[in-house]
Amino acid sequence: MASVLSATGLALVSVLASGVAAEANDIGDCILSGEVGSIKLQPVNEGVLTVETALPNPGWWNGDTPEQITTGFEYCLAANVAHRAGLKEIRLVIASFPAMIANVNPGKDMAMATISITAERQKVMQFTAPYFNSDIGILVKKGTAVDAAAMKTFRVGVLQGSTGAKYVADEVKPAELREYPENPAILAALMAGQIDAAVNDTAILLGLASKSNGALEVVGQYSTGETYGSILPKDSPNKEAIDQAIEDMRKDGTLDKMASTYLSDIWGADPTKVPYLKP
Incomplete structure (x- = not known):
């Protein structure tokens, strides 16, 4: 095929x-x-x-x-x-x-x-x-301390054109917002220390974290009432x-x-x- x-x-x-x-x-x-x-x-x-x-x-x-x-x-x-x-x-x-x-x-x-x-x-x-129903989650390297205040100091990576990108820009307002065209590019940036956190749908991030061999974890989420x-x-x-x-x-x-x-x-x-x- x-x-x-x-x-x-x-x-x-x-x-x-x-x-x-x-x-x-x-x-x-x-x-x-x-x-x-x-x-x-x-x-x-x-x-x-x-x-x-x-x-x-x-x-x-x-x-x-x-x-x-x-x-x-x-x-x-x-x-x-x-x-x-x-x-x-x-x-x-x-x-x-x-x-x-x-x-x-x-x-x-x-x-x-x-x-x-x-x-x-x-x-x-x-x-x-x-x-399907889904909110927006926060993915970080395992052991990273995250709360609402910390997120505002972070460099945050988001998927270009996603609802997560708009939500982070309008509501979270981090120190730096970086947009990427694909999830693998966001993961690479997170693992390389180029960003402190990735924000995308909780359902997506849980799947990505599960394939990271324990290197990444979803530590929080924002309530948005989103549906797919x-x-x-x-x-x-x-x-x-x-x-x-x-x-x-x-x-x-x-x-x-x-x-x-x-x-x-x-x-x-x-x-x-x-x-x-x-x-």
């Missing part, structure tokens, strides 16, 4: 169903539920669900390359949407987070990368129904159907089951136990 680079510089990879069970599609190693054909989609590429994301994002997309990914909360959410639409294949489109937020790629059905739904973003792009949703292309005909699939997964327990299966073990921590700070 080869990776293909498109003219826009986005990596395209088709993730084909490994087989077809008697009554369901098998996509990756996902937990699938619901009735095949219960929703109707008009995919941009016939017969497949094309999904844009940014890597790495452990727990949400388990693998560092598209070829490695067979599980993860958002991957399997997409798999369930495809399954319920009677599609047997997911095509992954890899982009940077800023490019995803710019929503410049019309060749997708959905874009998911733990993207927060905000009123500002809703003015210029269309989101699905929310599928999928960005849809402009004038997508699929919003109602995808929203229905998400709401059905909420009602039948699929979202909760995916969270406990794909997120809890990777995080190695309960996000509700991370203490809250005031900015």
Whole structure:
């Protein structure tokens, strides 16, 4: 299964169903539920669900390359949407987070990368129904003392274009704010001592901390009431159907089951136990 680079510089990879069970599609190693054909989609590429994301994002997309990914909360959410639409294949489109937020790629059905739904973003792009709640966390080297006062003296790294970047600039107001295009660049800066803390969604940071061999820890978070949703292309005909699939997964327990299966073990921590700070 080869990776293909498109003219826009986005990596395209088709993730084909490994087989077809008697009554369901098998996509990756996902937990699938619901009735095949219960929703109707008009995919941009016939017969497949094309999904844009940014890597790495452990727990949400388990693998560092598209070829490695067979599980993860958002991957399997997409798999369930495809399954319920009677599609047997997911095509992954890899982009940077800023490019995803710019929503410049019309060749997708959905874009998911733990993207927060905000009123500002809703003015210029269309989101699905929310599928996850998340606040904003603080990641530091293990042993770093952190409180509200210390954060104002810190050099803080954030993801360019993220809600965390805006929140830190407007509310926390640290001594220095540095923006990075990708999470690996933030981690490299933190490990090199170029920043004192990284701020991003608590759910994302717990996943990154769990893969640091104990070098990093999430020591606090800010309450923002954020929810994640999928960005849809402009004038997508699929919003109602995808929203229905998400709401059905909420009602039948699929979202909760995916969270406990794909997120809890990777995080190695309960996000509700991370203490809250005031900015």
